[in-house]
Amino acid sequence: MYEQESHSLLNAILDDLKPEIIRQDLRHFYTRLGANFYAIYSLFHILYGHREDFRTQMLSLVETMAKGYINRSAELEKVDIERERDHNWFLSQKWVGMALYTNGFADNLADLASKIPYFMELGINMVHIMPILKCPIGKSDGGYAVSDFRRIDERIGNLDDLARIAKDFRKRDILLVLDIVLNHTSDEHEWAQKAMRGDQRYQDYYFTFDNREIPDMFEQTMPQIFPETDPGNFTWNEDMQKWVMTVFHEYQWDLNYSNPKVFIEMLDIILFWANRGVDVLRLDAVAFLWKKIGTRCQNERNAHLILQLLKDCCQVTAPGVLFIAEAIVAPVEVIKYFGEDAIIAKECEIAYNATFMALLWDGIATRNAKLLYQGLKNLPNKLERATWLNYVRCHDDIGFGFDDNDVRAAGYEPYAHRQFLIDYFSGCFQASPARGEVFMRDEITGDARICGSLASLAGLEAGIENNDQELIDTAIKRIVLLHSLILSFGGIPLLYNGDAIGVVNDYSYREDEGKSDDNRWIHRPKINWERAELRKKQGTVEFVLFNALKKMIAIRKETSAFADFNNREILDTDNEHLLCYMRFDHRRPSERVLVVANFDSNPQYLDLDRISTRGINLHGQKIDIYTGGKPAQFGNRIVLPPYQFYWLSTIG
Ligand code: GLC
Numbered sequence: 063m064y065e066q067e068s069h070s071l072l073n074a075i076l077d078d079l080k081p082e083i084i085r086q087d088l089r090h091f092y093t094r095l096g097a098n099f100y101a102i103y104s105l106f107h108i109l110y111g112h113r114e115d116f117r118t119q120m121l122s123l124v125e126t127m128a129k130g131y132i133n134r135s136a137e138l139e140k141v142d143i144e145r146e147r148d149h150n151w152f153l154s155q156k157w158v159g160m161a162l163y164t165n166g167f168a169d170n171l172a173d174l175a176s177k178i179p180y181f182m183e184l185g186i187n188m189v190h191i192m193p194i195l196k197c198p199i200g201k202s203d204g205g206y207a208v209s210d211f212r213r214i215d216e217r218i219g220n221l222d223d224l225a226r227i228a229k230d231f232r233k234r235d236i237l238l239v240l241d242i243v244l245n246h247t248s249d250e251h252e253w254a255q256k257a258m259r260g261d262q263r264y265q266d267y268y269f270t271f272d273n274r275e276i277p278d279m280f281e282q283t284m285p286q287i288f289p290e291t292d293p294g295n296f297t298w299n300e301d302m303q304k305w306v307m308t309v310f311h312e313y314q315w316d317l318n319y320s321n322p323k324v325f326i327e328m329l330d331i332i333l334f335w336a337n338r339g340v341d342v343l344r345l346d347a348v349a350f351l352w353k354k355i356g357t358r359c360q361n362e363r364n365a366h367l368i369l370q371l372l373k374d375c376c377q378v379t380a381p382g383v384l385f386i387a388e389a390i391v392a393p394v395e396v397i398k399y400f401g402e403d404a405i406i407a408k409e410c411e412i413a414y415n416a417t418f419m420a421l422l423w424d425g426i427a428t429r430n431a432k433l434l435y436q437g438l439k440n441l442p443n444k445l446e447r448a449t450w451l452n453y454v455r456c457h458d459d460i461g462f463g464f465d466d467n468d469v470r471a472a473g474y475e476p477y478a479h480r481q482f483l484i485d486y487f488s489g490c491f492q493a494s495p496a497r498g499e500v501f502m503r504d505e506i507t508g509d510a511r512i513c514g515s516l517a518s519l520a521g522l523e524a525g526i527e528n529n530d531q532e533l534i535d536t537a538i539k540r541i542v543l544l545h546s547l548i549l550s551f552g553g554i555p556l557l558y559n560g561d562a563i564g565v566v567n568d569y570s571y572r573e574d575e576g577k578s579d580d581n582r583w584i585h586r587p588k589i590n591w592e593r594a595e596l597r598k599k600q601g602t603v604e605f606v607l608f609n610a611l612k613k614m615i616a617i618r619k620e621t622s623a624f625a626d627f628n629n630r631e632i633l634d635t636d637n638e639h640l641l642c643y644m645r646f647d648h649r650r651p652s653e654r655v656l657v658v659a660n661f662d663s664n665p666q667y668l669d670l671d672r673i674s675t676r677g678i679n680l681h682g683q684k685i686d687i688y689t690g691g692k693p694a695q696f697g698n699r700i701v702l703p704p705y706q707f708y709w710l711s712t713i714g
């Protein structure tokens with residue numbers, strides 16, 4: 063958009079750019095800057111327009127983008143241009159992701175590179191390598207307390223190792239995903255260290271207070287993230303003689319985005335990693351970016367404006383790079399992290415579908431799909447050019463953050479139902495086979511979350527320990543069932559390290575001083591590669607799981623109806639144990655796949671007469687594209703054995 067005021071400012075800024083910038087060939091940079099400048103200027107003005115140094119900061123912002131562009135390699139610029147041309151590339155069904163800790167999956171980055179054949183064997187072509195940046199020993203929050211945003215932790219490797227991985231990945235069409243921890247730094251970060259020594263410039267990078275007046279006010283409305291280990295949201299710092307805001311752990315200092323210097327620093331860091339060949343950046347804890355007295359300090363409007371501004375700026379320098387929003391918040395809030403409008407107010411192209419994840423676990427515990435159906439039916443539609451990251455497990459705890467109205471509509475009382483889920487997954491409920499642990503019970507709200515590996519939560523650990531073949535089989539079926547849904551729902555499925563070979567809980571964290579108070583480590587295992595070899599040996603759990611997932615991934619990639627163009631319809635089956643949805647090819651809507659999953663331990667039937675009322679004729683012969691066989695059908699009723707799923711295509 064052309065707008066006089068911002069355009070004349072842009073002219074003036076371009077005149078003021080440092081001579082070494084002007085000397086470069088900036089053709090593509092200028093066209094993108096021209097296209098986005100009005101939005102960039104407007105957002106920067108809403109956030110920082112009241113400041114006297116607004117113009118200086120604006121110049122510094124443009125210089126940061128230009129510098130980032132100059133440092134972008136010709137190869138990456140080629141990727142940018144290809145992706146601009148094929149801008150829906152990431153909505154394809156061809157992408158399948160995996161998240162892992164470098165030292166959980168391998169020994170270090172160099173060793174990880176040697177495990178690329180494993181990704182290819184399974185069909186993984188997007189790898190989220192979890193935090194690898196320099197962080198303190200012990201007080202690291204699994205790498206999410208960064209002490210240097212430009213250095214890789216020596217225990218894990220160095221920039222050369224990463225360059226090699228980026229290159230090897232690109233050669234094989236595997237996307238590289240890295241984290242940017244935007245919301246906070248470690249207290250050992252240089253900025254925090256300078257702040258501690260009294261440097262005002264860096265104290266302004268954080269939220270520091272002389273006394274409890276403002277912190278106490280904030281505490282009235284802010285929830286606690288880690289109430290058991292790090293109660294409250296502020297920590298007293300002896301060196302500074304001040305309180306500092308620390309929403310997560312006491313050693314994670316929240317960054318102050320009302321300071322434009324912080325914004326520009328973090329943009330510079332984003333561009334630094336974009337230029338190292340990262341395809342997708344996972345923006346950590348984005349819901350927390352803006353703090354406002356009298357609120358929960360989550361999902362604030364300005365947090366969205368910051369993300370929009372980051373997106374607009376990153377598009378000028380490195381338009382091929384995508385953002386993932388890690389916002390584990392209520393369904394109506396999550397959807398906003400895609401942006402308000404795909405063209406003028408975009409934020410992150412991809413967002414964690416935490417709602418779906420939690421609902422899937424509800425289905426496992428209740429053996430029905432009542433809440434799952436209700437929650438998915440009410441999941442708001444996404445913008446165009448936006449997609450979900452669908453997952454069953456990740457490195458974090460599971461929070462049952464469903465919408466209370468959905469819980470009631472499914473026939474439950476919200477508080478009691480959540481308590482049931484916590485009891486179920488921590489194995490306290492009757493004969494529950496789940497082996498999870500309660501995470502961070504909040505004495506004030508009564509709320510708690512759950513930790514545990516997928517296999518252990520699904521009953522595999524208990525089955526193996528008790529030599530109970532029936533339970534082992536059930537657990538395997540449940541694990542496969544859950545994956546059949548994240549692979550067909552629409553969006554990028556994200557598998558978690560170890561889940562494809564049924565890795566159970568790792569209790570060794572209890573003996574480790576740096577980990578023992580955080581039971582999320584129970585599901586952050588170190589892969590035993592000798593065991594993993596069992597995936598090649600018939601009759602083992604590893605073999606059954608790995609091959610089921612491998613096959614499912616291969617079929618997903620060939621099924622265009624599984625691409626994500628808002629081409630899904632959730633169907634009411636009149637059977638509370640079944641989840642059922644229709645996926646159709648957005649270009650050829652008659653090419654459809656009917657997905658149906660039975661969460662119950664008893665056989666259930668799908669009545670085609672019930673769901674064929676929507677103008678779609680479902681009566682032809684059905685083929686399950688996963689097995690290639692025909693499901694048992696009697697009249698118009700399709701039978702699903704316990705924990706069975708079908709991906710049905712209609713022929714004739
Ligand atoms: C994100 C990470 C989590 C971490 C938190 C604070 O939610 O996934 O592991 O504890 O951010 O950085």
Ligand code: GLC
Nearest residue numbers: 287347389390458459461511
């Ligand atoms: C982040 C996530 C939340 C998680 C927490 C600790 O806040 O959004 O879901 O519980 O980190 O892992």
